[in-house]
Amino acid sequence: MPKGGIMNPKQKILELLREEEPGYVSGEYICQQLQVSRTAIWKTIESLRSDGYDIEARPRLGYRLLTSPDILDPAEWQTDIKTHIIGQTVRYYKTTTSTNEVAKDLARQGITEGAIIITEEQSKGRGRLGRTWQCPPRTGLCFSVVLFPRANPMEVPQFTMLAAVAVVKALYRTLGLRAQVKWPNDVYIEGLKICGILAEMAAEADRVKYVVLGIGLNVNQSKEDLVCFGNTATSLRVQLGRTLLRSQILKVLLEELDNLYTLWQQEGFLPLKGLWRDNALWIGNKVQVSGLNSNYQGTMEGIDDGGALLLRLYDGTIKTFYSGEVSLRPANK
Amino acid sequence: MPKGGIMNPKQKILELLREEEPGYVSGEYICQQLQVSRTAIWKTIESLRSDGYDIEARPRLGYRLLTSPDILDPAEWQTDIKTHIIGQTVRYYKTTTSTNEVAKDLARQGITEGAIIITEEQSKGRGRLGRTWQCPPRTGLCFSVVLFPRANPMEVPQFTMLAAVAVVKALYRTLGLRAQVKWPNDVYIEGLKICGILAEMAAEADRVKYVVLGIGLNVNQSKEDLVCFGNTATSLRVQLGRTLLRSQILKVLLEELDNLYTLWQQEGFLPLKGLWRDNALWIGNKVQVSGLNSNYQGTMEGIDDGGALLLRLYDGTIKTFYSGEVSLRPANK
Numbered sequence: 068m069p070k071g072g073i074m075n076p077k078q079k080i081l082e083l084l085r086e087e088e089p090g091y092v093s094g095e096y097i098c099q100q101l102q103v104s105r106t107a108i109w110k111t112i113e114s115l116r117s118d119g120y121d122i123e124a125r126p127r128l129g130y131r132l133l134t135s136p137d138i139l140d141p142a143e144w145q146t147d148i149k150t151h152i153i154g155q156t157v158r159y160y161k162t163t164t165s166t167n168e169v170a171k172d173l174a175r176q177g178i179t180e181g182a183i184i185i186t187e188e189q190s191k192g193r194g195r196l197g198r199t200w201q202c203p204p205r206t207g208l209c210f211s212v213v214l215f216p217r218a219n220p221m222e223v224p225q226f227t228m229l230a231a232v233a234v235v236k237a238l239y240r241t242l243g244l245r246a247q248v249k250w251p252n253d254v255y256i257e258g259l260k261i262c263g264i265l266a267e268m269a270a271e272a273d274r275v276k277y278v279v280l281g282i283g284l285n286v287n288q289s290k291e292d293l294v295c296f297g298n299t300a301t302s303l304r305v306q307l308g309r310t311l312l313r314s315q316i317l318k319v320l321l322e323e324l325d326n327l328y329t330l331w332q333q334e335g336f337l338p339l340k341g342l343w344r345d346n347a348l349w350i351g352n353k354v355q356v357s358g359l360n361s362n363y364q365g366t367m368e369g370i371d372d373g374g375a376l377l378l379r380l381y382d383g384t385i386k387t388f389y390s391g392e393v394s395l396r397p398a399n400k
Numbered sequence: 401m402p403k404g405g406i407m408n409p410k411q412k413i414l415e416l417l418r419e420e421e422p423g424y425v426s427g428e429y430i431c432q433q434l435q436v437s438r439t440a441i442w443k444t445i446e447s448l449r450s451d452g453y454d455i456e457a458r459p460r461l462g463y464r465l466l467t468s469p470d471i472l473d474p475a476e477w478q479t480d481i482k483t484h485i486i487g488q489t490v491r492y493y494k495t496t497t498s499t500n501e502v503a504k505d506l507a508r509q510g511i512t513e514g515a516i517i518i519t520e521e522q523s524k525g526r527g528r529l530g531r532t533w534q535c536p537p538r539t540g541l542c543f544s545v546v547l548f549p550r551a552n553p554m555e556v557p558q559f560t561m562l563a564a565v566a567v568v569k570a571l572y573r574t575l576g577l578r579a580q581v582k583w584p585n586d587v588y589i590e591g592l593k594i595c596g597i598l599a600e601m602a603a604e605a606d607r608v609k610y611v612v613l614g615i616g617l618n619v620n621q622s623k624e625d626l627v628c629f630g631n632t633a634t635s636l637r638v639q640l641g642r643t644l645l646r647s648q649i650l651k652v653l654l655e656e657l658d659n660l661y662t663l664w665q666q667e668g669f670l671p672l673k674g675l676w677r678d679n680a681l682w683i684g685n686k687v688q689v690s691g692l693n694s695n696y697q698g699t700m701e702g703i704d705d706g707g708a709l710l711l712r713l714y715d716g717t718i719k720t721f722y723s724g725e726v727s728l729r730p731a732n733k
Binding site: 219220221223224226227251252265266267268269270271272273373374389390 | 552553554556557559560584585598599600601602603604605606706707722723
């Protein structure tokens with residue numbers, strides 16, 4: 068439940084309906100619980116229906132919830148979320164420019180740590196290096212988290228790694244899927260990209276003011292929706308052959324983010340680095356690292372505390388790569 | 401001269417008066433040059449007078465400039481500045497909140513690289529770690545520079561070092577004063593702080609979007625103005641026993657910043673690190689580095705490429721300190 072336990076009438080009615088699901092809740096009982104008139108209840112039910120909830124009304128029996136829409140409204144998932152920091156404050160938009168842009172504005176204005184900004188549709192979604200990132204409305208899980216970590220700017224890649232590990236854990240916990248983290252900021256399933264992460268910060272030279280972690284997970288995109296990415300992307304729907312309720316994945320993902328952020332606060336990056344390594348794509352394998360004017364081959368060793376890639380060259384020396392410069396792929400056979 | 405050579409009538413008239421200083425310029429000649437009426441000239445002269453310029457008008461001889469006010473209006477210094485990037489675009493405010501805040505807004509809106517934001521008075525001046533930083537109107541030299549360097553966030557302390565070296569060079573060139581850089585972000589004269597630098601950035605985890613370099617140099621503050629800093633601060637006026645024209649120092653400082661930023665773009669941090677070291681306070685001396693719960697003594701070795709302080713402990717090992725954590729002072733005798 069959100070801190071302070073304040074729910075709006077929609078959330079409260081949904082909670083009452085879900086407590087009795089698949090049974091009925093009498094209008095009278097709802098009136099007592101909410102302390103409002105039958106007319107007010109009726110209006111709220113109508114409003115829920117226009118949001119996509121299928122609610123049956125039967126004389127003498129009352130109301131019952133038949134199906135819920137696949138929407139990311141906090142009423143769908145915030146009520147019994149088990150987190151301490153992440154997702155206790157939520158800003159939900161049916162459509163927005165880019166959740167990272169909104170999150171940065173709110174961070175500057177001093178929103179609570181752990182606040183998430185979530186939307187059904189981004190008109191200006193972005194990936195790393197200013198690349199555009201798009202998905203059809205209501206298919207992806209797109210949100211941003213605002214953090215105020217006590218950190219040095221050079222430690223910020225740690226949060227990209229943290230988010231990637233949280234996605235891997237959430238996909239395993241909710242769906243039993245084995246995903247892997249791909250350096251620097253993606254999550255892959257069976258060699259295809261399923262999630263991208265974009266960490267942005269405002270900082271002094273030696274002190275982070277805020278970090279905004281943007282996460283874009285492909286959930287219900289069809290094969291056709293993904294054509295624009297060539298043969299490099301997939302979605303949970305494509306992997307599993309069915310559509311999924313995004314709010315359920317979101318809830319678990321926020322819990323994993325909350326656990327891992329707490330771990331970072333208490334023990335630093337070391338345990339996270341281990342988790343990242345345990346789930347990393349191509350670790351110990353021959354890979355190539357390509358830049359604008361360079362191309363190195365070697366064995367992927369892992370990452371350093373700044374999130375830089377460590378490549379063991381064939382002469383045994385270790386070379387460090389920062390993600391801004393290069394891309395990583397398997398070595399040519 | 402500003403790029404494109406566009407000057408407003410005030411700037412143009414000042415230029416004409418200065419070309420003939422201390423002689424007269426006829427009203428007729430000014431009319432020809434500006435292609436405007438005698439009445440328009442007169443109004444511009446009146447406006448310059450209200451800005452603090454002392455301009456004499458004599459029948460038959462014309463106008464001459466007696467004295468210029470100590471203001472930072474670009475008309476005072478931009479006309480013949482010799483820079484390629486820094487200070488070609490200027491936003492001048494008689495008063496503002498904080499030049500760094502304005503600069504960050506303008507950087508987000510995509511102002512030209514090298515733009516400077518300058519003011520006579522800050523109502524919300526800030527130093528490192530969110531500390532407030534104040535000086536009486538028209539006494540300090542407070543400005544911010546917007547840069548779009550191709551850099552990793554961990555390299556941003558390099559720009560603090562760059563600015564500190566530029567201040568040292570400008571003070572030597574304009575006044576023959578020997579100042580020193582004090583780790584992490586100050587300039588000292590005779591053991592007292594004369595200048596503070598605040599670098600701020602917006603960045604992705606591995607790529608800087610912009611850096612704003614705020615510089616606050618104590619110029620014409622009296623001893624009384626500095627009392628609030630205890631016995632830790634000084635000004636050029638206190639050091640030299642006379643007031644100075646801030647615009648002259650500004651011009652040279654922008655030229656030094658321009659030289660050093662070009663050097664950084666061409667050769668990276670290595671030559672700047674050398675210059676910083678050559679002018680560093682306490683280098684090779686016994687110092688102590690104090691944190692919240694720690695206190696180390698050793699010999700100050702220098703800095704690394706991330707601007708971190710390198711301290712040689714008495715057992716010979718080198719310890720690295722990031723500036724967010726600690727403060728530096730001479731070791732207790």
